[in-house]
Amino acid sequence: MDSAGSEDEAGWPQDAKTEINRINTAPNYYVVLHVTPNSSETDMKRNYYKLARILHPDKCKEPGAEDAMKTVALAYDTLTSPIKKRLYDAYMTDTNTQNGEHVESYAEWEARQGQVQLPAWLDRLLRIRGVSWIVLIGLLILLIPVLIIVFLLSIIAWVLCMPVNFFIRIFFPDKYRRMQEEAREQEEQLEAERAAMRAASRA
Incomplete structure (x- = not known):
């Protein structure tokens, strides 16, 4: 049976305190929503509303209910968006969260994806004193002909559009x-x- 369990499993959801503890210790968003990676959006929506009925801060006064509800909402928003779900599944594969291993948070992993990773050889080269200036000057020399061509094309376009x-x-x-x-x-x-x-x- 999957770690996320079945949404029709008898006795789920349990009382608010038990669900709060379960959500706080859940290794991934699928476990938070009590679904599997193959569950349909309808199943996710049904489980989201089940959890919302017992954890919503307006109805539940258990400590940690508000934070648990935020996690449930974030899990639902992520897993019901095809793009976000694909990214989250990649995160699970990279960090092995499906096996209970937690290397970094999803927010940390997602932020890291936006960073441009330079090749190791280029990173080492740029750390040598003076090399970065040489690279910059070389780029400027290469860009000057391009800038001249752009300038000439701009003049031609202006004349043609007079x-x-x-x-x-x-x-x-x-x-x-x-x-x-x-x-x-x-x-x-x-x-x-x-x-x-x-x-x-x-x-």
């Missing part, structure tokens, strides 16, 4: 003047039509 009228005025002044004259003629024609309409309305 307003059309400005571009035409600079490079095609004759065409620009014709466009201006046509615009003035259209404005004058529109104004004449407006004047005619006003005169017609007064008549």
Whole structure:
């Protein structure tokens, strides 16, 4: 039988004090929720509500009930999220918590996953005095051509995105003047039509 037991096991959950002690000594979140890694989300939800009914601080005045309920809620939130559950299962594999061995807490393990681990040879190399400066200068030398290319591309993009009228005025002044004259003629024609309409309305 799995260490987490079955959610239909007779006599579970027990009284609040017993459950608080069980949760505080549970080696993993599956044991906290009294489920197995293969249990369905429905089973986890059912057990969560069973524990909440007896451990909720509003109903239970046993010492440690609030902390136990927080652990139950955290276990439920973790195991019912596919992403978090996958990560938690990896933690259990890494730390061997399924065998009762506890190397580090899940929070410690999760924080460690976000750290970038440098290769051992590179870590030793960077510890030598002056090497880090040489590496930094080398990176800058490599980045300078990239920065120049980016700068040139930015200028090209700015030129290509210039307003059309400005571009035409600079490079095609004759065409620009014709466009201006046509615009003035259209404005004058529109104004004449407006004047005619006003005169017609007064008549």
